Amino acid sequence: MYEVEVKIKVPHAEIKKDLIECGAVFSGTEEQKDTYFNSHERDFSKTDEALRIRSVNGEGEITYKGKKIDTISKTRPEYNSPVDAGEMKEILLALGYFVSGAVNKRREIYTWNDFIIGFDSVEGLGEFVEVESNLRDAADKTEIKNEIDRIFEFLGKYGLSEKDSITDSYLEMVLKAEGLI
């Protein structure tokens, strides 16, 4: 599956109200606590790897993302396993990894047509809206571009456009806010 995602820093209230009036369906709230790890042996920010423990509503998951092996489709190896977040953190620290950043957020999720809309309240950063849609794996560049246009058409209703979108990850934003990168 190919994930097309647009992220914008914008207050939630007005958009959420309008979406609900348009028939968007609330599908749940997630308290996501992400802890990122790095290695003294090799800098994951330079090797394009990521090692993360995510706790969602108290359920833990470890994720490893490897170097992209194809820049066009952004294909990269990714492995996930459920874990006990606290014990797994101790294992990574004992093995010599260190915490390189943390992102804590509350995400309220709505679906509207084929869009998944996340209202993120990110600790230290504020309110963001993420709009996501999924294309099949074989989607070509034109299909991806069309999907992005469709998302911005939707966001245009709220006076938002491509120039408002943010490509930095929350982790990068948190680290920048803390003066760490």
Next chain:
Amino acid sequence: MYEVEVKIKVPHAEIKKDLIECGAVFSGTEEQKDTYFNSHERDFSKTDEALRIRSVNGEGEITYKGKKIDTISKTRPEYNSPVDAGEMKEILLALGYFVSGAVNKRREIYTWNDFIIGFDSVEGLGEFVEVESNLRDAADKTEIKNEIDRIFEFLGKYGLSEKDSITDSYLEMVLKAEGLI
């Protein structure tokens, strides 16, 4: 809790039959598949660490054991987390760890009085019996010695004595059998 454990290489049939006649209670069978990992950065066999993924009847668990911090009580840090064994193995390999050994065994577990008796059929090694009992944390050397004597008194019934007991781990025995250590 302090675990006192005696392991002997001996065929199961006769002991199992007698134990059942004496009222031992069967408490289950576990298919245990253990995969041990090591690091190119530091040799866990030298640093007295262990990193293992165990799959018991298909349920995965990762365990890290650190260097003993007190040789008398064998106290060492240990962390455990449930995992998806296949995905967690991929994560460890991607992070640069390598498989240093594997132990696959079938363990039939019986309890008799306060003993836990495991009938282990270990792939490549054969049949073993492990007798375990648990003392409270504060057990002193005399209590431990008494408990070991009590286990050998029990095993004596089958013509087994202290000289038959094995202190090597299954991993060490597998690696020795394969000429790797």
